[in-house]
Amino acid sequence: MKPDNRQNATEEALKTMGILDALEPLEVRLxxxxxxxxxxxxESLTGRLNHAGSGALINYRFAFIVLLxxxxxxxxxxxxxxxxxxxxxxxxxxxxxxxxxxxxPTFAYYEQPAAYSHNTETMEPRxx
Amino acid sequence: MQLTMEDxxxxxMAIGAATAPLQHSAMTTREELFRTLVGEHQEMVINTCYRxxxxxxxxxxxxxxxxxxxxxxxxxxxxxxxxxxxIYRIAVTxxxxxxxxxxRKKRFTSLKRIIGAEDPxxxxxxxxxxxxxxxxxxxxxxxxxxxxLNSLPDNQKTAYLLSKQDGHTNQEIADIMETSVSxxxxxxxxxxxxxxxxxxxxxxxx
Numbered sequence: 001m002k003p004d005n006r007q008n009a010t011e012e013a014l015k016t017m018g019i020l021d022a023l024e025p026l027e028v029r030l031x032x033x034x035x036x037x038x039x040x041x042x043e044s045l046t047g048r049l050n051h052a053g054s055g056a057l058i059n060y061r062f063a064f065i066v067l068l069x070x071x072x073x074x075x076x077x078x079x080x081x082x083x084x085x086x087x088x089x090x091x092x093x094x095x096x097x098x099x100x101x102x103x104x105p106t107f108a109y110y111e112q113p114a115a116y117s118h119n120t121e122t123m124e125p126r127x128x
Numbered sequence: 129m130q131l132t133m134e135d136x137x138x139x140x141m142a143i144g145a146a147t148a149p150l151q152h153s154a155m156t157t158r159e160e161l162f163r164t165l166v167g168e169h170q171e172m173v174i175n176t177c178y179r180x181x182x183x184x185x186x187x188x189x190x191x192x193x194x195x196x197x198x199x200x201x202x203x204x205x206x207x208x209x210x211x212x213x214x215i216y217r218i219a220v221t222x223x224x225x226x227x228x229x230x231x232r233k234k235r236f237t238s239l240k241r242i243i244g245a246e247d248p249x250x251x252x253x254x255x256x257x258x259x260x261x262x263x264x265x266x267x268x269x270x271x272x273x274x275x276x277l278n279s280l281p282d283n284q285k286t287a288y289l290l291s292k293q294d295g296h297t298n299q300e301i302a303d304i305m306e307t308s309v310s311x312x313x314x315x316x317x318x319x320x321x322x323x324x325x326x327x328x329x330x331x332x333x334x
Contacts (some may be wrong), residue, residue, distance in 0.1 A: 005332060013327035016273045017320075020292045025175045026184060032174070033166060036192050040162075042198055060174075 162199055169212060170195075172295055173219045179289040180223035182274050190226050194219045213303045216296075220286055220304060227278060276326045280319055287312050288319035 173194050178187035197218050205214060277285055283305065290301045291312075302309045 006328075009328045009331035010324075012331040013324050016269050016276075016327050017323060019270055019273050020179070020289075023179070023292075024189065025171070025294070026178050028171050029188075030175055030254060032170060032188055033163075033190070036166065037163075037197055039192060092293065 158202070162190050162195075162202065162251060163213070163214070165198065166195055172212075173215060175293060176219045176290070177223045177226075178304035179293055180220075180285075181226060181269055186226065190222050191219070193222050197222070208311070210216055213300065216300075216304050217306075220290070222281055224286070231278070270331060272327070276323055276330070278327060280322055284315050284322065287315035291316045 170191065174191045177190040177194070178184065181187055181190065194215065198215055205211065209217075277289070280288070284290050286303060288304060290296045290304065291298070296304075298309045298312050302312045305312065
């Protein structure tokens with residue numbers, strides 16, 4: 001940084017800091033106290049002044065957190081039950097599926113039906 | 129002698145009539161005390177807040193919040209410190225809270241400022257000058273100062289701003305900040321040094 005630039009920067013910095021020293025104090029406007037007493041009266045009527053400010057805020061925050069937890073848990077339960085219903089097959093479907101699987105030629109032990117297999121109409125043993 | 133319901137009612141009403149003026153009187157006394165407090169401290173409170181926020185409207189709003197809090201908590205004031213110290217401590221806390229809220233808000237409104245949707249002169253301090261150009265330059269310089277102050281740690285900022293305000297001795301600042309006089313002096317010294325460095329760096333870049 002050039003010396004001139006640094007000196008300028010210092011001067012500007014000091015000038016800026018001088019604003020605080022030159023800041024004129026504010027005069028209090030008449031409406032300030034009127035507005036304040038109106039607000040005190042209003043809040044006294046609504047009962048807000050009965051609670052310490054931070055205490056009431058903590059109560060509201062706590063209530064909000066509890067509400068959020070309830071909503072989240074409920075949503076999770078709804079999603080869980082919906083998922084369980086879709087993924088759990090009916091027993092009859094399960095039985096059909098299994099019987100279909102095991103009736104395929106892959107699982108057949110014999111190419112021809114066994115000799116002792118019965119004709120259900122005549123009830124006579126089949127000849128091989 | 130048996131008391132009838134009517135007798136009981138009359139007795140209750142009599143008690144109520146006797147105590148109502150006392151209750152009213154207690155409330156009136158509290159309100160009167162509060163009005164006295166406001167009268168004595170409103171100027172200092174508003175100007176303390178003004179040092180932090182550089183905006184009259186905001187300073188008045190914060191001062192309102194301060195006095196509402198004082199009214200709420202007056203019964204719980206334990207006289208561990210002077211009443212004025214307690215009031216100014218609330219003023220400092222509320223002012224710092226306001227600045228934190230503004231900082232959070234700034235992240236979202238910076239875009240508005242870029243696109244010109246926000247009036248840049250909205251938060252400039254009032255100036256008695258009629259020259260708009262000077263007012264604008266002064267406003268820019270004030271904004272630079274405000275940014276630099278807000279980048280300081282809270283304790284340095286508080287000590288420095290209170291030290292710049294007439295009416296607060298180092299002992300009073302120490303009482304408000306619940307620290308020692310030597311700690312206040314150290315904080316003011318560090319704040320001044322940091323502020324100057326930040327402003328120098330800013331003006332060297334710009």
